[in-house]
Amino acid sequence: MARIDLVDLAHSYGGNDAPPASFALKPVTMTWRQGGAYALLGPSGCGKTTLLNLISGIVTPSRGKIMFDGKDITPLSTQKRNIAQVFQFPVIYDTMTVGQNLAFPLKNRGVAKAEVDARVRQIADLLDLSPYLNRKATRLTADAKQKISLGRGLVRSDVAAVLFDEPLTVIDPELKWQLRSKLKALHRELDLTMIYVTHDQTEALTFADTVVVMHDGRVVQSGTPAELFDKPAHTFVGYFIGSPGMNIVPAEVSGHEARIDGHVIGLRRNYGVLPAGKKIEIGVRPEFVDVATPASGLLSAKVERIDDLGRIQFARVRVGNTKLAARVPPGFSVSGDTTGLIFDPAHVHVYADSQLVEGV
Numbered sequence: 001m002a003r004i005d006l007v008d009l010a011h012s013y014g015g016n017d018a019p020p021a022s023f024a025l026k027p028v029t030m031t032w033r034q035g036g037a038y039a040l041l042g043p044s045g046c047g048k049t050t051l052l053n054l055i056s057g058i059v060t061p062s063r064g065k066i067m068f069d070g071k072d073i074t075p076l077s078t079q080k081r082n083i084a085q086v087f088q089f090p091v092i093y094d095t096m097t098v099g100q101n102l103a104f105p106l107k108n109r110g111v112a113k114a115e116v117d118a119r120v121r122q123i124a125d126l127l128d129l130s131p132y133l134n135r136k137a138t139r140l141t142a143d144a145k146q147k148i149s150l151g152r153g154l155v156r157s158d159v160a161a162v163l164f165d166e167p168l169t170v171i172d173p174e175l176k177w178q179l180r181s182k183l184k185a186l187h188r189e190l191d192l193t194m195i196y197v198t199h200d201q202t203e204a205l206t207f208a209d210t211v212v213v214m215h216d217g218r219v220v221q222s223g224t225p226a227e228l229f230d231k232p233a234h235t236f237v238g239y240f241i242g243s244p245g246m247n248i249v250p251a252e253v254s255g256h257e258a259r260i261d262g263h264v265i266g267l268r269r270n271y272g273v274l275p276a277g278k279k280i281e282i283g284v285r286p287e288f289v290d291v292a293t294p295a296s297g298l299l300s301a302k303v304e305r306i307d308d309l310g311r312i313q314f315a316r317v318r319v320g321n322t323k324l325a326a327r328v329p330p331g332f333s334v335s336g337d338t339t340g341l342i343f344d345p346a347h348v349h350v351y352a353d354s355q356l357v358e359g360v
C-alpha cells in the first residue's frame with residue numbers, strides 16, 4: 001500500500017487550453033496517507049470518477065502529477081500502477097468457480113499456491129463467500145457476483161491502493177447495509193489504502209476515516225465525518241452533509257453579532273469587519289436550532305410544516321424568504337403559525353462567498 005500525493009493535479013476533457021472553469025477536475029494538491037480509508041463524495045458530475053480514473057491511469061491528466069510513495073507514476077499505464085479496482089457492476093468470469101475468481105488476480109501474478117489458497121480463504125471468510133467457493137459464478141445472484149468483485153479487488157495484499165467506484169449501486173438495500181459496515185471492517189483487517197467513490201453520504205461516512213467532498217470539479221473539504229459535520233469549510237459541505245443539511249441564512253455580520261431579518265444573533269467569536277462585496281451567510285445545523293414561544297428579542301419564523309421521521313422531528317420554518325429546519329422534540333406542535341428561533345452560538349458559523357470565516 002502506498003501514500004498517494006496529488007500535485008497540482010487537474011483535468012479538462014476539452015484539453016489544457018479550455019477555460020479553467022470548465023475543467024472536470026480543478027487543480028488539487030493533497031496527500032492521502034498510506035493505509036487510509038478515503039471516500040470521494042459529491043453529487044453527480046462533480047468530478048469523482050475523473051479523479052479516480054486519474055489515479056488508476058484510465059485518464060491522463062491535463063496538468064500536474066500523481067506520486068505513489070514519492071515516486072511519480074503519472075506516465076505509467078494502469079497495469080504498471082499496481083492498483084486493484086472494483087467497479088459499479090460485477091467484473092468476474094462466469095465460467096470459473098467463486099474460488100477461481102478470487103484466486104485469479106493472485107495466480108495472474110505468479111503467487112505461490114499455498115499463499116493463494118490462504119488468502120482466498122481469508123477473503124471468502126470475510127465476505128461470507130466460503131460456502132460457495134466451489135460453485136460456478138454463473139449460478140449466483142447479482143449481489144453475490146458483486147461480492148466476488150469486491151473480493152477480487154481486495155485479495156492482493158501488495159497493491160498500492162484499492163479503488164472502488166460506487167461498488168454498492170447494484171446491491172439489494174438490505175445487503176447494502178451489511179456490506180457498508182463490512183467494508184469498514186475489511187479495511188481494518190486488511191490494512192490497505194482504499195479510495196471509495198460515492199454520491200451517498202451514508203456510504204461515505206460509514207466507510208471512510210477521511211471524506212473528500214467534491215463540488216463542481218473542486219475538492220471543497222477533506223476531513224473526518226465529525227469535522228465535516230461540526231465545521232463545514234464551505235456552505236456546500238454544510239448543506240450536502242446531514243439530513244436535512246445545514247441551514248444557510250443570509251446575514252450581516254460584524255464583531256460578535258449577526259443581523260438576520262432585523263434581529264441580532266449573538267456569535268461566540270469575533271468576526272471584526274468582514275470585507276465588503278462578499279456574500280455573507282451564517283450556517284447552523286438544524287440540531288442546534290431551538291424553537292420557543294415567540295417573544296421579543298427572538299428571531300421570529302413562520303412554521304410551514306413538521307416532518308415526522310419517527311423518532312425525530314424537524315420543523316420546517318421560514319424567515320423572510322429563507323427556509324430553515326429546526327430539530328424539535330417528539331410530539332412537538334405549535335399554536336399559531338409562528339415560533340421563536342434560538343441558535344446555539346457555539347455552533348453558528350460564518351461564511352463569506354461560501355467559504356468558512358474563522359472568527360477570533
Ligand code: ATP
Nearest residue numbers: 013014024042043044045046047048049050051199
Ligand atoms: P457521476 O457520479 O455521475 O459519475 P462524477 O462526480 O463521477 O459523476 P465525472 O464522471 O468525473 O463526475 O464527470 C465530471 C464532469 O466531466 C462532468 O461534467 C462530465 O459530464 C464530464 N465528463 C466525464 N467524462 C467525460 C468524458 N469522457 N468526456 C467529456 N466529458 C466528460
